[in-house]
Amino acid sequence: MKKIIGIPVTLHNTDFLCASFKKNEEEALCIYKGIPEGFANEDVIVRIHSGCVTSEVFGMENCDCKWQLERAIEIIAFSSAGIIVYLPGQEGKGNGLFNKIKTFKLQNVGLRSADAYEMIGLPSDARKFDFAIKILKDFGLKCIKLITNSPAKIMACVNGGLVVSERISVVMDNPNKTIRQLLENKRQHFNHFIN
Numbered sequence: 124m125k126k127i128i129g130i131p132v133t134l135h136n137t138d139f140l141c142a143s144f145k146k147n148e149e150e151a152l153c154i155y156k157g158i159p160e161g162f163a164n165e166d167v168i169v170r171i172h173s174g175c176v177t178s179e180v181f182g183m184e185n186c187d188c189k190w191q192l193e194r195a196i197e198i199i200a201f202s203s204a205g206i207i208v209y210l211p212g213q214e215g216k217g218n219g220l221f222n223k224i225k226t227f228k229l230q231n232v233g234l235r236s237a238d239a240y241e242m243i244g245l246p247s248d249a250r251k252f253d254f255a256i257k258i259l260k261d262f263g264l265k266c267i268k269l270i271t272n273s274p275a276k277i278m279a280c281v282n283g284g285l286v287v288s289e290r291i292s293v294v295m296d297n298p299n300k301t302i303r304q305l306l307e308n309k310r311q312h313f314n315h316f317i318n
């Protein structure tokens with residue numbers, strides 16, 4: 124695994140550090156705060172975030188990814204330490220950007236996102252978190268407070284050898300109709316927490 128770490132950046136008027144990791148075709152961008160040397164001795168706030176160019180770059184309002192990312196940055200900005208591991212290669216639940224847009228067409232005629240992937244012969248969630256967990260361990264993390272609504276992500280961290288001491292919820296207060304439906308679908312299909 125190749126890495127570049129410790130580059131100062133400013134987000135939300137707060138000093139963060141930036142890092143990037145690469146292993147074969149997988150790449151990650153990390154935004155973090157706190158002293159990595161201390162990470163082994165404390166419960167560090169973590170967000171493992173799958174990239175979503177449609178909402179994060181273009182502001183499309185059919186998912187809550189951008190909101191969740193901004194909320195994670197905010198939570199860490201107000202804490203003494205934390206890490207966001209951003210995975211740009213996990214578009215469309217790990218099925219790629221092209222397939223994601225293909226499902227938009229089906230979602231526009233009423234299909235749930237998970238069903239739309241299955242209808243085009245793909246898994247409803249093909250994401251892998253091994254690389255992110257490897258990065259967290261490289262930072263020396265042992266025990267984390269995970270910002271997520273996803274039980275599968277918690278399980279992935281636990282199975283990867285991390286202790287998840289707490290889940291920090293990231294549920295939108297006033298989602299629009301589409302996102303409300305998406306959250307309900309995630310609850311039904313992936314057992315997502317809704318608070």
Ligand SMILES: [Zn+2]
Pocket residue numbers: 175178186187188189
């Ligand atoms: Zn999204």
